[in-house]
Amino acid sequence: MVNDLDSIYNWMTTSRIETLVDGIFAIAMTLLVLSIAVPDISRVASESALQQQLWLLWPKILSYVLSFWILSMFWRVNHQQFYFIKRTNPALITINVCWLLFIVLVPFSTDLIGDYPNYFTANLIFQLNLFFAGILYYVNWFYAVRKGLLDEKMDKTTIQLMSRNNLIFPILSIIALGLAYYVDAWSSLVYLASPLLKKIMEKI
Amino acid sequence: MVNDLDSIYNWMTTSRIETLVDGIFAIAMTLLVLSIAVPDISRVASESALQQQLWLLWPKILSYVLSFWILSMFWRVNHQQFYFIKRTNPALITINVCWLLFIVLVPFSTDLIGDYPNYFTANLIFQLNLFFAGILYYVNWFYAVRKGLLDEKMDKTTIQLMSRNNLIFPILSIIALGLAYYVDAWSSLVYLASPLLKKIMEKI
Amino acid sequence: MVNDLDSIYNWMTTSRIETLVDGIFAIAMTLLVLSIAVPDISRVASESALQQQLWLLWPKILSYVLSFWILSMFWRVNHQQFYFIKRTNPALITINVCWLLFIVLVPFSTDLIGDYPNYFTANLIFQLNLFFAGILYYVNWFYAVRKGLLDEKMDKTTIQLMSRNNLIFPILSIIALGLAYYVDAWSSLVYLASPLLKKIMEKI
Amino acid sequence: MVNDLDSIYNWMTTSRIETLVDGIFAIAMTLLVLSIAVPDISRVASESALQQQLWLLWPKILSYVLSFWILSMFWRVNHQQFYFIKRTNPALITINVCWLLFIVLVPFSTDLIGDYPNYFTANLIFQLNLFFAGILYYVNWFYAVRKGLLDEKMDKTTIQLMSRNNLIFPILSIIALGLAYYVDAWSSLVYLASPLLKKIMEKI
Numbered sequence: 070m071v072n073d074l075d076s077i078y079n080w081m082t083t084s085r086i087e088t089l090v091d092g093i094f095a096i097a098m099t100l101l102v103l104s105i106a107v108p109d110i111s112r113v114a115s116e117s118a119l120q121q122q123l124w125l126l127w128p129k130i131l132s133y134v135l136s137f138w139i140l141s142m143f144w145r146v147n148h149q150q151f152y153f154i155k156r157t158n159p160a161l162i163t164i165n166v167c168w169l170l171f172i173v174l175v176p177f178s179t180d181l182i183g184d185y186p187n188y189f190t191a192n193l194i195f196q197l198n199l200f201f202a203g204i205l206y207y208v209n210w211f212y213a214v215r216k217g218l219l220d221e222k223m224d225k226t227t228i229q230l231m232s233r234n235n236l237i238f239p240i241l242s243i244i245a246l247g248l249a250y251y252v253d254a255w256s257s258l259v260y261l262a263s264p265l266l267k268k269i270m271e272k273i
Numbered sequence: 274m275v276n277d278l279d280s281i282y283n284w285m286t287t288s289r290i291e292t293l294v295d296g297i298f299a300i301a302m303t304l305l306v307l308s309i310a311v312p313d314i315s316r317v318a319s320e321s322a323l324q325q326q327l328w329l330l331w332p333k334i335l336s337y338v339l340s341f342w343i344l345s346m347f348w349r350v351n352h353q354q355f356y357f358i359k360r361t362n363p364a365l366i367t368i369n370v371c372w373l374l375f376i377v378l379v380p381f382s383t384d385l386i387g388d389y390p391n392y393f394t395a396n397l398i399f400q401l402n403l404f405f406a407g408i409l410y411y412v413n414w415f416y417a418v419r420k421g422l423l424d425e426k427m428d429k430t431t432i433q434l435m436s437r438n439n440l441i442f443p444i445l446s447i448i449a450l451g452l453a454y455y456v457d458a459w460s461s462l463v464y465l466a467s468p469l470l471k472k473i474m475e476k477i
Numbered sequence: 478m479v480n481d482l483d484s485i486y487n488w489m490t491t492s493r494i495e496t497l498v499d500g501i502f503a504i505a506m507t508l509l510v511l512s513i514a515v516p517d518i519s520r521v522a523s524e525s526a527l528q529q530q531l532w533l534l535w536p537k538i539l540s541y542v543l544s545f546w547i548l549s550m551f552w553r554v555n556h557q558q559f560y561f562i563k564r565t566n567p568a569l570i571t572i573n574v575c576w577l578l579f580i581v582l583v584p585f586s587t588d589l590i591g592d593y594p595n596y597f598t599a600n601l602i603f604q605l606n607l608f609f610a611g612i613l614y615y616v617n618w619f620y621a622v623r624k625g626l627l628d629e630k631m632d633k634t635t636i637q638l639m640s641r642n643n644l645i646f647p648i649l650s651i652i653a654l655g656l657a658y659y660v661d662a663w664s665s666l667v668y669l670a671s672p673l674l675k676k677i678m679e680k681i
Numbered sequence: 682m683v684n685d686l687d688s689i690y691n692w693m694t695t696s697r698i699e700t701l702v703d704g705i706f707a708i709a710m711t712l713l714v715l716s717i718a719v720p721d722i723s724r725v726a727s728e729s730a731l732q733q734q735l736w737l738l739w740p741k742i743l744s745y746v747l748s749f750w751i752l753s754m755f756w757r758v759n760h761q762q763f764y765f766i767k768r769t770n771p772a773l774i775t776i777n778v779c780w781l782l783f784i785v786l787v788p789f790s791t792d793l794i795g796d797y798p799n800y801f802t803a804n805l806i807f808q809l810n811l812f813f814a815g816i817l818y819y820v821n822w823f824y825a826v827r828k829g830l831l832d833e834k835m836d837k838t839t840i841q842l843m844s845r846n847n848l849i850f851p852i853l854s855i856i857a858l859g860l861a862y863y864v865d866a867w868s869s870l871v872y873l874a875s876p877l878l879k880k881i882m883e884k885i
Binding site: 281285289292293295296297299300301304363366370373374377378380381384385388389392393394395398 | 495496499500502503504506507509510511513515516518521524527528531542545546549552553556557560635639
């Protein structure tokens with residue numbers, strides 16, 4: 070007998086969470102480009118003036134590419150997690166909503182480090198944003214494993230492998246957070262070490 | 274025999290309404306972040322100036338988080354409703370379109386209370402926006418129950434439980450609307466009482 | 478034997494067109510709200526000043542509601558058409574892309590009549606935009622019927638009913654286009670006559 | 682035995698990549714319209730002033746229509762490719778993410794040539810953007826064929842036909858890139874030759 074609404078959620082599939090997540094990622098990834106503004110016509114009188122103005126956009130373009138890449142990494146892990154997570158419950162949805170709250174902030178914090186690449190405060194906010202997003206999706210996986218929301222055919226080895234894989238992002242974000250104090254905007258390059266860390270995780 | 278187009282709708286599934294709803298929520302939730310503007314470069318000359326400017330963003334960030342949360346609550350209830358609603362008809366689509374019209378206004382009214390947190394008019398508009406959204410999704414459920422658009426396997430107890438659950442939002446929005454006169458922006462915190470009200474509703 | 482790529486398209490289902498259409502509608506409907514700008518803080522010093530500024534937003538809000546409603550009507554007809562259209566081909570995709578090109582322009586032309594409600598040129602552009610969108614979705618249905626892309630179980634009566642139903646929008650847009658010369662922005666109210674025209678169409 | 686996470690991806694279907702792609706295209710196509718700004722009220726005092734201001738929007742509208750069309754062509758080929766690609770792996774997702782990175786830049790580079798139609802630098806950036814997008818989706822197909830990610834029922838003739846079809850865009854983008862030096866903005870019209878090139882490709 071069903072006697073509360075929470076248990077109704079337990080029958081529900083995850084397809085609509087996936088649609089919402091895909092939608093939010095599609096928009097967040099596209100909004101990143103809005104941070105790159107076309108040079109103002111009033112400042113451009115010649116070909117070389119345009120080239121000069123476009124040249125000034127480099128920090129913006131770099132932070133765009135980096136954030137696009139980081140968001141795509143988050144999307145991939147969500148994609149992988151929900152390949153195995155077959156059922157949902159209110160708490161799992163709450164975790165995902167909190168996670169999305171930080172994902173949606175990425176265009177803002179990207180814009181911030183694009184404008185202030187050499188300010189520690191800007192880098193701290195950007196790295197904290199990624200840190201919370203990284204922690205929350207680890208929590209998502211951890212919770213799903215614990216509550217038995219996974220595909221029942223999934224074996225123990227794969228679960229362990231996935232759990233370790235889901236640690237990559239939190240670990241990288243802690244390192245980047247630490248480095249932010251010393252090397253400003255460059256600390257984000259730590260995220261490019263993700264494939265390397267993945268190989269190491271699989272060997273342990 | 275089919276003799277008008279309205280009856281054609283009655284065979285239709287709800288999958289496309291769900292896609293549209295998910296899309297609109299994904300965008301509305303992401304647009305919220307656009308209300309948080311990166312501090313203007315011309316005003317920032319030092320680390321402490323940036324920190325000061327970012328500090329001024331607090332009311333914006335608070336209203337972002339609150340609206341994100343409220344939108345996610347609406348999405349969850351829609352998710353839950355359409356888990357049971359299996360068929361659609363023109364009137365049901367109309368109700369949903371009207372509901373979405375108020376959902377899409379949320380980024381605007383959030384922006385408004387972010388800019389004018391201490392103005393009664395701004396708070397009234399924000400609360401009215403949520404009030405109409407809350408009423409309309411209750412109407413959606415009420416209509417679907419009455420017209421027999423639900424999953425046939427659904428038992429009476431669950432329907433009653435869902436009906437009561439769908440009253441939470443309208444009730445909270447009336448309280449918040451009343452409180453707006455006395456406590457301005459803080460009245461929105463009433464929405465955090467939602468899990469509590471849910472438990473009470475299940476006990477009755 | 479398959480000997481050209483066009484025939485490959487003929488096996489394809491319509492699900493991805495539907496996802497793209499739903500996505501574009503979700504965004505176009507949400508972008509409408511961006512045309513309503515929150516009153517500028519520098520102009521607002523008191524409660525009554527805010528109320529006055531908000532009052533000035535009425536033409537914007539009216540054109541928002543109207544355009545939202547019109548877009549939702551377009552979405553409904555697309556929803557209905559693709560309930561019956563089961564296969565696709567390159568020409569059908571081209572028709573839909575052209576149609577979407579005009580759908581995406583709706584936020585622009587809505588913004589235009591919101592700013593210039595009493596200018597004939599603005600109203601002409603808005604009405605022409607809807608007119609082309611209306612014509613193209615009729616062409617979409619007409620083409621799908623002719624090329625046999627419909628569900629084979631669909632009977633002749635329903636096809637005829639649908640064909641007449643799909644004429645409602647082109648007819649209304651021609652009337653609104655004509656009226657635009659005499660009554661400016663009010664001519665759009667013609668679209669509210671849609672349910673009436675639908676009843677008439679079914680009786681013929 | 683599964684012993685690394687990459688092999689888990691090999692079982693995964695492509696449905697979520699498709700949702701993300703559809704979402705990003707829907708938004709990129711809709712964002713294009715944001716490059717067309719409604720004439721500033723302060724500059725418009727009469728009907729003829731409005732017409733004059735709207736007339737100045739022509740280069741913007743032309744670049745909007747062209748970019749919308751080009752994006753729709755990219756979407757169509759993705760649609761066609763993923764009709765045959767049935768499985769995915771990490772490298773395929775990486776290719777698609779890189780491809781999307783250039784797709785998302787299209788609204789920016791469209792805005793750029795809309796503002797600077799007669800500047801070689803602007804045209805070069807626009808054409809390079811399309812060139813990389815064109816190359817990457819060819820790589821996508823090439824990789825999927827090589828790694829056997831296609832539908833197994835697909836015959837050799839169709840694969841060859843598709844491979845040649847996927848060369849159309851890279852070829853056109855190289856021609857347009859070359860022409861950009863001589864004819865500026867007009868070089869994009871090369872993309873209208875796509876149906877012609879398709880016919881030629883099928884005859885070879």
